[in-house]
């Protein structure tokens with residue numbers, strides 16, 4: 713059920729029997745020469761809407777702009793500063809609690825949001841307002857992602873390319889897949905960008921000239937459909953698991969004696 717499509721009296725019956733909501737969270741940022749800036753919020757929204765359709769749980773409108781200052785050198789990237797994002801996410805989540813929601817899944821598709829959504833979840837739980845957790849789609853299906861692609865990449869790589877080929881093929885520049893691969897960083901190892909144990913880079917452009925990593929020519933819409941199906945299943949299962957928990961068991965434990 714998509715919140716923004718309902719009339720308010722209809723939502724009352726949902727809040728009477730259910731207390732879970734999906735909140736899709738993405739970004740609007742460069743995704744190389746082949747993918748739209750909408751990539752992350754399109755992925756988050758379509759997974760959350762699909763999981764809501766299949767399960768009957770509520771899905772809220774999408775947060776389209778996240779924490780992306782590390783992509784700012786590329787045209788069009790939008791972001792808000794981390795403290796602003798945290799305040800905004802906490803505020804909109806507290807407003808869901810006011811209507812009777814007591815557990816939230818942030819359906820996230822942008823790595824830069826992860827630590828901030830975790831912090832917001834902690835604040836809400838520490839204040840015993842509500843239980844909110846962050847869920848990142850590709851981390852729910854790591855083995856499938858590994859099986860499908862030889863040379864992955866954390867940003868604008870084949871997994872995101874395949875997802876957009878499946879979700880919104882008209883927005884993919886198929887003629888730019890080779891350019892994306894050849895102009896970016898193909899062999900990506902975190903170890904290569906560490907210096908004596910320290911992560912030395914801050915911005916995407918420090919590692920890749922065109923903003924993306926991995927081999928995009930390995931992506932197809934069929935692979936995207938497989939990823940989409942598998943991640944949706946994980947999300948529905950997570951929601952069912954979370955819905956079945958007692959609220960008190962989700963709250964912080966008491967201090968030891």
Ligand SMILES: [Zn+2]
Pocket residue numbers: 743751752821822867868872
């Ligand atoms: Zn992305």
